[in-house]
Amino acid sequence: MDQSVKRVFLVDDHPMVRELLALMIDQQPDLQVCGEASDASQAIEGIGNTQPDIAVVDLSLKSSSGLELIKDIKARKWGTPVLVLSMHDEGLYAERVLRAGxxxxxxxQENSNEILHAIRKVIDRQIYVSEKLAGIMLKRIAKGNGSEISPxxxxxxxxxxxxxxxxxxxxxxxxxxTLGLSIKTVESYRARIKEKLQLEDGVQLMQQAVLWVRSYDDR
Incomplete structure (x- = not known):
């Protein structure tokens, strides 16, 4: 294969999304999809076998988290840069993606030209976030990391x-x-969440979680 053509590995649990992305990417003279996966285990195997120039990953995967997949890829020292393409709230997740590696x-929701721009930028190992988020992050740094952080x-x-x-x-x-954790471990996480959010019991935890998910889905 032409060395100037960069190989893209897609990780998304929706086949239609992968199909549309592959169609868009394969139409580019400098890009080619080299593999696909719907979950983290398939992604690790596929990325390990193909050694792509970039992995484009969704945050919500079957039985796993895209953030944990990013950490796993980084830990394996393959040097594969990861771009997250997701519907999740940029303001809540983008910084987490960068911290994860x-x-x-x-x-x-971005147009195809911007998605392709982001892919090419990350292939060149440059950081990509929206201009709006970049401004927010710079303001947060200027004011101090602890400012304006919600619970x-x-x-x-x-x-x-x-x-x-x-x-x-x-x-x-x-x-x-789903997460492959013991019930005791999940209960420990629940306890820490209640403590951080200053909730008294499991009922309040459920109520707050439901309200947050509803407001999150309405964004």
Whole structure:
């Protein structure tokens, strides 16, 4: 294959999204999709086998989190830059993506030209975020890292993931099975979330999680 053509690996649990992305990318003379995956285990195997120039990853995957996948890719020292392409709230997740080792974040609502621009920028190992978010991040740095942080933003990545799953009606056992964690571990996460959000009991935790998920989905 022409060395000037960069290989793209797609990770998304929706086949239609992967199909549309592949169609868009393969029409570019300098880009080519080299593999696809719907979950983290398939992604790790596929990225390891193909060694792509970039992995384009969604945050919500089957039985896993895109953030955890980014950390796993980084830990394996493959040097594969990751761009997150997701519908999740940029303001809440983009910084988490960068802290996890990703090179950029772009919303699925962006037009195709901007998505391709983000892909090419990350292939060149440059950080990509929207101009709006870049401005917010710079203001936050100028004011100090602790300014204007909401209680939910203070949750660690796994805590936020579990909080969101609670809000979507998942039981402790269901969360345990989905994330591959023991029930005791999930209960420990629940306790830490209650402490950070200053909630008295599991009922308040459920109420706050449901309200947050509803407001999040309405954005």
């Amino acid at each position: 990703g090179f950029g974040y772009i919303n699925k 939910v933003e203070s949750l660690a990545d796994r805590e936020l993931e579990i909080f969101q799953m609670i809000g979507r009606g998942n039981s402790t056992r269901s969360i345990s099975e």
